[in-house]
Amino acid sequence: xxxxxxxxxxxxxxxxxxxxxxxxxxxxxxxxxxxxxxxxxxxxxxxxxxxxxxxxxxxxxxxxxxxxxxxxxxxxxxxxxxxxxxxxxxxxxxxxxxxxxxxxxxxxxxxxxxxxxxxxxxxxxxxxxxxxxxxxxxxxxxxxxxxxxxxxxxxxxxxxxxxxxxxxxxxxxxxxxxxxxxxxxxxxxxxxxxxxxxxxxxxxxxxxxxxxxxxxxxxxxxxxxxxxxxxxxxxxxxxxxxxxxxxxxxxxxxxxxxxxxxxxxxxxxxxxxxxxxxxxxxxxxxxxxxxxxxxxxxxxxxxxxxxxxxxxxxxxxxxxxxxxxxxxxxxxxxxxxxxxxxxxxxxxxxxxxxxxxxxxxxxxxxxxxxxxxxxxxxxxxxxxxxxxxxxxxxxxxxxxxxxxxxxxxxxxxxxxxxxxxxxxxxxxxxxxxxxxxxxxxxxxxxxxxxxxxxxxxxxxxxxxxxxxxxxxxxxxxxxxxxxxxxxxxxxxxxxxxxxxx
Amino acid sequence: xxxxxxxxxxxxxxxxxxxxxxxxxxxxxxxxxxxxxxxxxxxxxxxxxxxxxxxxxxxxxxxxxxxxxxxxxxxxxxxxxxxxxxxxxxxxxxxxxxxxxxxxxxxxxxxxxxxxxxxxxxxxxxxxxxxxxxxxxxxxxxxxxxxxxxxxxxxxxxxxxxxxxxxxxxxxxxxxxxxxxxxxxxxxxxxxxxxxxxxxxxxxxxxxxxxxxxxxxxxxxxxxxxxxxxxxxxxxxxxxxxxxxxxxxxxxxxxxxxxxxxxxxxxxxxxxxxxxxxxxxxxxxxxxxxxxxxxxxxxxxxxxxxxxxxxxxxxxxxxxxxxxxxxxxxxxxxxxxxxx
Numbered sequence: 001x002x003x004x005x006x007x008x009x010x011x012x013x014x015x016x017x018x019x020x021x022x023x024x025x026x027x028x029x030x031x032x033x034x035x036x037x038x039x040x041x042x043x044x045x046x047x048x049x050x051x052x053x054x055x056x057x058x059x060x061x062x063x064x065x066x067x068x069x070x071x072x073x074x075x076x077x078x079x080x081x082x083x084x085x086x087x088x089x090x091x092x093x094x095x096x097x098x099x100x101x102x103x104x105x106x107x108x109x110x111x112x113x114x115x116x117x118x119x120x121x122x123x124x125x126x127x128x129x130x131x132x133x134x135x136x137x138x139x140x141x142x143x144x145x146x147x148x149x150x151x152x153x154x155x156x157x158x159x160x161x162x163x164x165x166x167x168x169x170x171x172x173x174x175x176x177x178x179x180x181x182x183x184x185x186x187x188x189x190x191x192x193x194x195x196x197x198x199x200x201x202x203x204x205x206x207x208x209x210x211x212x213x214x215x216x217x218x219x220x221x222x223x224x225x226x227x228x229x230x231x232x233x234x235x236x237x238x239x240x241x242x243x244x245x246x247x248x249x250x251x252x253x254x255x256x257x258x259x260x261x262x263x264x265x266x267x268x269x270x271x272x273x274x275x276x277x278x279x280x281x282x283x284x285x286x287x288x289x290x291x292x293x294x295x296x297x298x299x300x301x302x303x304x305x306x307x308x309x310x311x312x313x314x315x316x317x318x319x320x321x322x323x324x325x326x327x328x329x330x331x332x333x334x335x336x337x338x339x340x341x342x343x344x345x346x347x348x349x350x351x352x353x354x355x356x357x358x359x360x361x362x363x364x365x366x367x368x369x370x371x372x373x374x375x376x377x378x379x380x381x382x383x384x385x386x387x388x389x390x391x392x393x394x395x396x397x398x399x400x401x402x403x404x405x406x407x408x409x410x411x412x413x414x415x416x417x418x419x420x421x422x423x424x425x426x427x428x429x430x431x432x433x434x435x436x437x438x439x440x441x442x443x444x445x446x447x448x449x450x451x452x453x454x455x456x457x458x459x460x461x462x463x464x465x466x467x468x469x470x471x472x473x474x475x476x477x478x479x480x481x482x483x484x485x486x487x488x489x490x491x492x493x494x495x496x497x498x499x500x501x
Numbered sequence: 502x503x504x505x506x507x508x509x510x511x512x513x514x515x516x517x518x519x520x521x522x523x524x525x526x527x528x529x530x531x532x533x534x535x536x537x538x539x540x541x542x543x544x545x546x547x548x549x550x551x552x553x554x555x556x557x558x559x560x561x562x563x564x565x566x567x568x569x570x571x572x573x574x575x576x577x578x579x580x581x582x583x584x585x586x587x588x589x590x591x592x593x594x595x596x597x598x599x600x601x602x603x604x605x606x607x608x609x610x611x612x613x614x615x616x617x618x619x620x621x622x623x624x625x626x627x628x629x630x631x632x633x634x635x636x637x638x639x640x641x642x643x644x645x646x647x648x649x650x651x652x653x654x655x656x657x658x659x660x661x662x663x664x665x666x667x668x669x670x671x672x673x674x675x676x677x678x679x680x681x682x683x684x685x686x687x688x689x690x691x692x693x694x695x696x697x698x699x700x701x702x703x704x705x706x707x708x709x710x711x712x713x714x715x716x717x718x719x720x721x722x723x724x725x726x727x728x729x730x731x732x733x734x735x736x737x738x739x740x741x742x743x744x745x746x747x748x749x750x751x752x753x754x755x756x757x758x759x760x761x762x763x764x765x766x767x768x769x770x771x772x773x774x775x776x777x778x779x780x781x782x783x784x785x786x787x788x789x790x791x792x793x794x795x796x797x798x799x800x801x802x803x804x805x806x807x808x809x810x811x812x813x814x815x816x817x818x819x820x821x822x823x824x825x826x827x828x829x830x831x832x833x834x835x836x837x838x839x840x841x
Contacts, residue, residue: 077726095719097787107727114710
């Protein structure tokens with residue numbers, strides 16, 4: 001009985017089914033009153049689904065949540081807040097046009113009558129008190145939120161949560177945008193809240209920080225909770241073992257079967273720096289598939305854009321020995337580089353246009369004469385690419401947006417191939433694609449490499465890197481922290497290089 | 502860091518008076534532009550700086566101003582209302598036809614205001630629960646309301662006078678609303694505008710509802726998780742807009758007692774939005790002030806008046822007004838981008 005009272009939130013046998021994916025499988029977890037409880041796991045382990053359930057954004061397909069031992073249904077963020085749970089996401093729920101005080105006091109004012117007056121003086125005073133409680137007495141409550149740093153915004157959101165008497169505070173990847181000093185300040189706040197009896201659920205990739213702050217750590221993998229550990233004599237290696245598991249990571253690395261790289265240098269990167277990237281240098285041979293791995297804030301997600309010239313950069317990028325001019329994607333395409341961004345819906349696919357228009361959209365000069373499109377040539381090329389990539393479409397004028405994710409990605413790959421690239425850069429090439437189509441895309445990429453194209457695959461999915469690349473660069477803090485090949489390419493080593501310094 | 506140093510270097514005495522803050526306020530640019538414009542006109546023309554002319558400007562901008570105040574609410578809440586010109590016509594006609602039909606003043610005014618509020622309510626419902634972008638919803642309403650006005654009047658002009666059936670004392674009171682003067686000098690329309698603006702300023706600055714409008718427009722997500730009903734707030738903003746468009750329409754008919762459904766208030770929505778935007782309200786929501794809107798309305802009003810006094814052709818006037826809109830909003834965007 002006493003045991004039960006110690007738990008403020010219990011997750012009991014929760015499963016969450018999405019179309020085609022079982023994101024959570026029978027997860028049971030207890031969060032104790034006044035503890036800092038870290039939840040860790042790889043991408044897709046189910047952490048964020050679980051947090052969305054706690055936040056009231058998602059409802060479990062099976063199982064239940066209990067608060068103070070009583071089953072509850074959280075149907076909205078409002079329900080969840082009423083139950084004392086506040087989730088602070090990376091993308092903050094603050095109103096940038098309003099002041100710090102107005103944001104901190106927003107839910108208090110929302111509870112008042114709409115025809116009442118706003119108690120400005122009291123608001124400022126209470127906001128100042130809430131800030132002071134978190135050691136931020138120096139922040140002027142009249143400052144506009146849009147003028148604050150990310151760390152300050154985060155603390156303002158926490159201050160608002162604390163003022164609503166949050167009993168459970170969920171911090172989702174709180175450190176990813178913070179400097180070391182800001183992280184220290186956040187830790188002080190977390191410790192302060194713990195001493196006041198608040199439960200802090202800390203979702204993070206940063207094992208060192210997890211070990212520094214957490215009382216207990218729950219490890220998730222493939223939608224299951226693997227274990228909950230007391231933070232005594234825990235090491236980063238121990239946590240990584242939990243995240244990787246013994247049964248997984250057995251897939252045979254492609255590196256062991258990959259053809260030996262040719263001696264032709266296709267892509268050279270020398271001292272590349274850009275926003276979130278520092279002094280990156282590497283080479284890729286023609287015919288090689290190079291993997292780039294790392295955590296979400298490691299800088300890997302900005303690498304593709306920087307190489308392709310979509311963002312300002314310094315340093316040199318050479319395709320077959322010829323330097324590319326910076327910040328000029330058109331020149332990159334002409335020099336033989338092609339890029340497939342991660343965001344298929346937003347950035348790379350012309351969803352409202354037809355399959356054939358998408359296929360030729362990166363090579364229009366070749367398919368037009370005096371500014372007039374050569375429809376026949378376009379259809380021939382599109383038909384050829386569709387056949388080559390085995391894309392399942394009903395007809396060439398079908399809109400891209402009506403295809404499945406896998407077929408969309410094939411068409412976008414086709415568009416890259418039409419440009420006859422020497423270097424093909426892909427960012428999260430199989431995100432949101434079902435297993436069958438993933439396998440097909442992998443084999444297409446191997447085929448492309450076998451034809452002598454240098455393929456760079458930037459991916460958050462470690463198994464994908466292991467099974468498809470002949471060499472893996474791991475990034476951390478904007479730099480390359482590991483260059484793995486052969487048997488060195490395994491989940492444990494990749495995670496270790498990505499997470500520990 | 503640089504920011505702190507800069508403000509720290511300012512003389513503290515000046516800051517205490519709030520001058521520095523006043524200059525940094527969003528309205529400062531518009532205010533200075535207005536000042537420059539007035540100074541220029543004072544020297545360039547004989548007639549500008551006379552109390553008669555200034556009161557005349559005040560009357561001319563009042564109807565636009567009343568509607569712009571309503572538009573300020575809608576824009577801050579993150580929406581837009583294109584139907585206000587049509588609303589202006591239909592609501593005025595509703596009151597006018599009621600007076601001709603022998604209604605008393607209060608019932609006739611109530612009818613016009615109710616029509617305006619109902620249009621606002623429909624706009625609000627379509628833009629929230631109807632999940633249409635307000636640009637589309639109110640564009641549709643622009644036509645529907647104008648169409649309704651044409652149908653009920655059969656396209657014929659409606660003139661409010663004794664011959665058509667208005668009761669003498671009702672007509673006298675109605676006419677006084679539009680053409681009368683307070684203390685014999687201040688046009689009644691201007692009085693209405695000042696009262697409306699004062700109430701609106703109070704609501705936006707001091708009431709919980711005003712706070713909610715800013716919150717909803719600044720970040721609907723933040724407002725929602727704080728427990729604010731985003732839809733309710735937006736619907737109320739549209740209803741207020743509808744009421745104020747109706748008030749302006751009624752006053753317009755009271756000033757010039759003849760209205761034609763096909764012409765009255767045609768294209769007025771663009772002037773209203775322009776004045777509000779010039780005053781610093783943001784089309785993306787969350788920003789705007791009544792003071793700014795008043796300044797925006799004044800700029801457009803003074804500009805029109807000054808160009809007439811200088812004998813500039815009405816064609817050139819249109820061109821100049823457009824230029825002012827682009828420059829006024831442009832200055833704000835170009836400078837705010839640098840400030841981050």
